[in-house]
Amino acid sequence: MRTLRDTWLIFERSMQLTLRNPAWVAIGVIQPLFFLMLFGPLLQPLAGAPGFPTGASPLNVFVPGLLIQLGLFGTAFVGFGLIGEVRYGVIERLRVTPVSRLALLLGRALRDTVVLLVQAVLLVLCAVPFGLHLNVLGLLVVLGLLVLLGLLMVSISYALALWLRSEDALAPLLNTVTLPLLLLSGVLLPLSLAPGWLRAIAAVNPLSYAVDAARALFNEQLGDASIPLAVVILGVLAAIALVGASRSFSRSTA
């Protein structure tokens, strides 16, 4: 009970901070929008090519990838805000109160997840005029996957932030980790186009499962085996990351 209540309180405070500059929420969608508008058209002639189902818009292959990309880049950098809060002494102040340590993480993670969902919906709505065919049930499940991916990424980002405590160290580390994760997930083009060795490496990348599942969900294959597989993989990883990150919040911040 205490954890739930505290989570809500921390969520409210974090949301208040986000809403002081709501422009950032929109700015976070701009990069995937650039991809949609400036890269998406290149895919039009590929309809029916390997990896692109015939009859469907190539956007139904591309947009699910963009959503996963948003789930990665929109969340991986939340640690920067936390480093600011550590510097202001906010985390210390909260840690002296009896607040649940898990809530210190969950309240923030919840805020980040809400922001991510708003951005994802904005992106999907923008893609419809470009020719994306929308399956509402499929979209809802993809949003669910994004929540899991978001929880996984923000937990990692927060834990790294509390460990490194420096933007200068966090930025290169995150960039180094997120770029290969992205390239090895088949976000830009389906991995079915990749040579065997590349596909083998991608198989250990949890993001590639998320991308596969999101594509199935956007292409009327709601019974595809990739979907439960992605839910289980992301769910387990998110749970582990949440536990680890909440430990970082309860450990001392010397």
Added chain:
Amino acid sequence: MKILNPIIETHGLRRTFRTRKQEVVAVDGVNLTVHRGEVFGFLGPNGAGKTTTLRMLATLLEPSGGDATVAGCDLTKEPHKVRERIGYVAQGGGTDPSLTGRSELHLQARLYGMPAAVARARADELIKALELDTCADRVIGTYSGGQKRRLDLALGLIHKPQLIFLDEPTTGLDPQGRARMWDEVRRLRNAGTTIFLTTHYLEEADALCDRLAIIDHGRIVAEGTADELKRQIAGDVVSIGVDGDHSRVLALLEAQSFVREISHEEEVIRLYVDRGEVALPAILRILDGAGLAPHSIALARPTLDDVFLRQTGRSLRDAKEAA
């Protein structure tokens, strides 16, 4: 009558930090007793272990060894209970500049378990008591130093703790803000709250604290009331300013039976004597007889700085500048 009931008791409290190369002992077996209802001052040069001790007592840092009871609870076994009973105000505060003072106070009250209506009332009460009315609904980034410090204090007091830790409560404040903070500390003490504060200002410790402890190199080197500590210095302090070679003056005065202790810093020689008013003419006579002319001579009751100097081998002011 004062009830000497300890609110903090530590035995052999230790904290070590591991760096890449070695283990650093920040706090090396601290034994402290703080009585209920007193203002306790914790002094020491930077890096002496002051803030580390404070952070351990406030449950922010786990001790590497030793044990402590804070507000009736075991520090390491029941940190949760300790947190409900103490307040802590860090040196830099702990607020976000883009939120309002009122919303931070409200959240703080809610985190201590108060229902929304109670939390609002308690926030209003503190806003009034600490004269934050004019700024409570502005974002904290616009506050003056004094307003910000009072808000920090209000956050630490929101749940009416029995014990509050204040880390350098007046550092960076102008004289007016400092006087204001002293008033608040006294008011709290009169209301029965125990205050544990660290400070760099000896006049602050002297004016505000019932008892003091001095920490150096992670160990307590002196503990007691300001008067007790000063008395240990043995009487009065005579400072003699000499130009050039002071070794003759030192040798000459060291031999005198009324001199209990002698030390020198650059060209100032300090003599610790029982009765300054009697020693002064004698000193002048002796120096005159030897043909030595000091350029200045001053008599003073020992100050806390003398206590500090004697216990740590450096003046607190120097220690602060060096840090």
